[in-house]
Amino acid sequence: MVTVRQQKRAFIWVLASFWLCCVFVLPAYALESTNYRIDESAISTGNLLQSSSANYRALEGINDLAIGNSASENYQVLAGSKTDPYPWLSFRILNSTASFGVLSSTTTATATASFSVINYTSYGYVVQIDGSAPTNGAHIIPSMTTESSQTGIEQFGMNLVANTQPENPLGANPDNGQFGYGTVQADYATANTFSYSDGSIIASAPKSSGVTTYTISYVLNVQSLTPGGQYNASQSLVVTGTY
């Protein structure tokens, strides 16, 4: 006679066997790394990862329990059902024209520009600035090296933080929102101190980062002998992510 208890036990054995098969036999490359990695797993009550047809692609999530980026010094988790395994870099110049107006040897001319960076599934990014200091023909305004603004001498510099000199306020600290990890390089990170070096790295993030909005504060000083005319500079910002 087979009791009900024996039947249940047999059923459990069958289920356990299937479970073992699934766990040990099916390749699970989403969970791998030297130490550990969870890639494209959804912890939520619903998920439609990368629904697509020939003409559209959608990343959808339903009732996520938690979304966003959690990180400490040694680990980082991108949570939510809309995470993507592919690299993503979004770079936006939010304010591209910085006008100093009419220059004077008795006041400091200032201007600001701003940009934002998002970099995803990366080992971080760096932002580099390329271009010369403002020039007028052959005359170029000398660049500053971590120094304060001083009227009456020729100076051109910038930083990416909030300042109180030569204007209060001038510029802003980086806005990392909830999930940004952007930081400013040392030469450009001290309030009221300005630098400029063509090709230098001005900002970076050590890991995958949500949107960070940076504000560049420029200062320009001239002397009374600074040749008259239009002073121009075209600067390119280049963001390089490592994946």
Place this chain on the structure above:
Amino acid sequence: MKHHHIKFSRILVAILLLATIVLQAIPQEKVSAAAIFNRRITLMAGALDGGSKSGGVVAHKFDFTIPAGGSAGSILFEYCTTAADVGMATCVPPLGLDTLGATLTSANGITGMTLVPSATSFYLTRSPGGTFSLAGNTTVDYTIDGIINPEYGLTTPDTNKTFFVRISVFTSMDTSGASLHRGTVAASTAEPIILDGTMPESLVFCTGETINMTASVPDCSTATDGSISFNQLFSPITTASATSQMAASTNAGSGYVITVNGPTLTSGSNTINAMATAGPSNHGNSQFGMNLVANTIDANPIGGDINPVSNGTNLRGWAIPSSGYDVANTFKFVSGEDIANSGNSVLGGTDAQIYTVTYIANVTGSLPAGNYVTTLTYICTPWF
């Protein structure tokens, strides 16, 4: 009957467990290519354009590490609007991207590569050499010049566009067959930041009988009236003298030049001779002349040198050397002639300095009596 069911279940369990153990012993092959890691693309400035300029002719530098396994015969770089194919969608090249002019300018890691370009992709091939054995992780970098960045438009947001480069390593020399290793990098074009400021062209010039300093700086607002009388009545046995002052500063890149314009001293139809060549003051001769330096006339000091003294950097004014107006006790007057400029060391901008002009008048004993007058105009011309 139920007994048979239980036996069957136990046999099924045994088979499944056995299958589990056997399958675990069989090495599992990944169906996907191994990932290229530590990969990045750096947009580098071209001859005229910044690296991230939309539509700019620039260089793209690729750095990445190819994992061990197999041999590399070619590496494909495919520019797309998405990181990977999704569903039926395949690589769509970014608008405006052009890699036809791509050239390989630097190669490290796996060398001996030749670049084969096409419109929106290119590949590096080891042909005609052999494949490169990927015995271990191989770090490479390649710099490609002559790539035209994607360009969706001339204004934001079109100038800020993300694009992807899919990198695939093939065993074949021409990227045929299945890829061995793959990875994607992302980059973005960006609007250049335009800085702009205007330095006003500046010239401050004034004349008067006297001009004073304010806080050690010549101050044109203190210039007095320009009507000047000689220090005495004209006489054939002494020299009459007078002084006036003028101040000038400019930021003109090539500095300024000052000319003196006007007739000699005149009374009706009678004149005192202008000193056409530089010379000393001589009593009893008909002479009208001037200079811009300190003098001693009839044992009396008169006039003065330029103040502040020129230093060749921010103070460049001087009486033009060898002009005849630059030597003490030597005088000259030729209308329209250049008498001073800001050329001390080199013609250029200068801060304000005060010139003192010394005039002399000598007359003959027969000079008709009368009031002798002249109006002199000084013109300061900056050269921007």
